[in-house]
Amino acid sequence: MANAAPRGLAARFASEYAAHRRRKRVYATLFGAVFVVCVVAAAITAKFDVIKLVDGLPRTSEFLLKLVPPIGMSSFANDVREWYWDIGKWMGSLLNTLLMAYLATVLGTFIGGFLSFFAARNLAGHYLIYWTTRRLLEIARTVPDIVWALMFVIAFGIGPLAGILAITVHTIGAQGKLFAEVNENISPLPIDGIRAAGGSWWQEIRFAVLPQVMPNYLSYTFWRMELNVRSATIVGFVGAGGIGHDLFTSVQLLYFADAGAILLIIVATIMLIDVLSESFRHSAIGKASFAH
Amino acid sequence: MTVRLADLTAADIAAERMRFPHMFSHSASQRLRQWLGWTIVAGLTLYCLYRFDFVSLGFLHGVSKFAAVVVAQLFPPTGFDNLPMFIKVMGETIAMAFIGTLLGAAFAFPLSFLASKNMTRSRPVQFGTRRFADLLRSFDYLIWALIFVRALGLGPLAGIMAIAIVETGTFIKLYSEAIENLDRKQIDGVTAAGGNGLQTIRFGVLPQVLPMMLSNTLYMFEHNVRSASILGIVGAGGIGFLLADRLRAYELQEACLIIMVLVVAVYAIDYLSKTLRERLIGDHRRREPVDDAVQV
Known part of the structure; x- marks a missing residue:
């Protein structure tokens, strides 16, 4: 008998908390759906092509490697000097x-x-x-x-x-x-x-x-x-x-x-x-x- | 005690000046230093004006040409037949910024934990990640775009990657700052309740930093719409290509229309993002993430 009131409170808390969680989940799902639609729409509009990107990545690293000429340990100073041949300008x-x-x-x-x-x-x-x-x-x-x-x-x-x-x-x-x-x-x-x-x-x-x-x-x-x-x-x-x-x-x-x-x-x-x-x-x- | 101005004599003021000299003026050395500073600034400015031919007939000629040829011919804007195309390309620009920002955020999110002092015990790893982020940020979008256009070919993909790379650097910095500012107590709470590493991050860290991270991400998206609109100048997609093309062909009136489309779109995105950010972090007076990489 003495526990009736607290038990009622606990039940109310449980049900309200569940409702709160449900509401949050609905919002999160809605937001997530809108977000996914945005991403797909943007990817299509901007012609984002994963295959082209993956194809291009080796070329990117190749290009990045070409930015630095071969520099040998023995001829380090000379190589660097040659690299920076136009340093004055x-x-x-x-x-x-x-x-x-x-x-x-x-x-x-x-x-x-x-x-x-x-x-x-x-x-x-x-x-x-x-x-x-x-x-x-x-x-x-x-x-x-x-x-x-x-x-x-x-x-x-x-x-x-x-x-x-x-x-x-x-x-x-x-x-x-x-x-x-x-x-x-x-x-x-x-x-x-x-x-x-x-x-x-x-x-x-x-x-x-x-x-x-x-x-x-x-x-x-x-x-x-x-x-x-x-x-x-x-x-x-x-x-x-x-x-x-x-x-x-x-x-x-x-x-x-x-x-x-x-x-x-x-x-x-x-x-x-x-x-x-x-x-x-x-x-x-x-x-x-x-x-x- | 009331002091009436009329009661003050020159002698009183002189006496006060003797007692509290710093209340009346800076010390001699301070004034000398200030004077010297301003002289250097002014001297270097005059030298630059001279070096870059500001004091020449050519400059005056340029000013008159700018007024007569550029400003006068911008108005009224023409090419309204092309307006739907301009708007479509502006949409492509915004999409580039969106995907680029998103990729940057996705790359940066795990790395930002490595870059935070309170999450990573190993100092070299934390320091190294931070410097890596600085390296990515220190090249402008256009420089990365120039590189990616060579590697991936002309088109928006190069622009997306340029934005993604710079943003990875920026987000590592912004996110890790947010992570470093979090409240330790919630983490301790989860650990004390027997949570493992992942659970600590999910229930102790993320609820605290996620609003800040989202807000920063939106802010950078807003910023990247501006960046994306110029990447076309080096051929990396977006409205910048059209704009540079029209300007180089002296079709200033059409360029004016493109600039108008750009300005309206930027305002619209700013407004939208600002509204969303205010809802995200509640207090709208909260400081903007004034970051070194953010151009106002």
Whole structure:
């Protein structure tokens, strides 16, 4: 008799739990079915052919092996020297690539940073200004940088200038958006302080906003530099300068060993930049949070 | 105690400045370092502007040509007869991104356990897997596409593989970070109840990390739609091929229409994925997986 109530509860729990499990299972089955349909539809649309892939894999590994010329133990130094026969030109291209990324980062960050104040709801002043700036920034970053590069190559001809401009436009869009989000998260109290003391809009930005946002700006800029080095290595595929141009021509001309040598230079550079940028972010910014 | 501004004299302020110099300005060495930093940045920028011919007539000529030839001729978009074809190819692009992301996730899932400090006891294995992931990530999609086009031939398959390879690297990193951040207690619970290794993963680990993993995967899918749309430039399928083709043939108005299709599709996918991700992890203010490989 004393156990009746708990037993009733247990039975209710058991039945409700079973119902819950059933509901979950139905959802999971439905979701799984939709997912499988999506996969099959996508595989058909994208002409994903497993047989072709399996056929191609040996060729892929063959190709990857061709990227490295035979290097003997006894003639190691000579073989490597022969492999990197055009090292002077490649290093020049690499320097160009890095400087392209640097210039695009600086220009894009300054222009994007300037625009970010108009793209922040709390600072823009008028809604129309906010809306227009936001849409412009969106266009700048939604169009991929390599498409910008294709367009700039038409106007500026083949060379690094087109690549720099392309990466700059993309950087303006990305930095403008990220900085605007940082701007929107600041405390309004210092702004009120400057305004109460009779400061102008510029003084508000300089003394109330910038000190709050600078650490995040710097952190995003280092990160953007890293991404722009990657971009600068590929805009050369469409003739917009940098080491990508050398890589593209060597693959097109079937100089596979050259391509391998350049790929190795690129991967070493990217990894080095990653490490440097990370240590910079940690040391220069200290406790600045990456959250936004 | 209230201090009224009117009561403050110049002498008071000077006295306070003496007592708390750091409240009024940075120290001399700090200012010197900042000044030096900005000088180097500015100097290098000026040098680059000079090196890459920004200060030349050619640059001005290019600007006017960009305005007159490119921007002016983009509008109005034409080629609406081809719109169904463009939309179909955009669908192919999204499908490429979907399959590529999925393959990447499938390759990365088992490897991400190897790459997590709290799941793998052997330090060399864990470290090696991480570096392998870095290696895959450090080449851009387009570089992998260039390689796979040579090996697998022109077409979307090369693009799918390029995305799958880069994503394997990215997902190993993102997933293993999620795994490393999990709560130990649930694992201990399953172990204490007598669960074996697989059961620990199934009931202790997966319930904690799966939402995060799914959310990351969706986010990268969103990102990969953008990547897939340019792979066609090197012949790896998708809408990039059409776009590059039209741009190179100076058919700017049709290129404009393709860009519009691309932008609309990217927005639609972003919106869909964002909605799904919010449902998955609940808190929509949760940080985006701002990863080094993610381009914003």
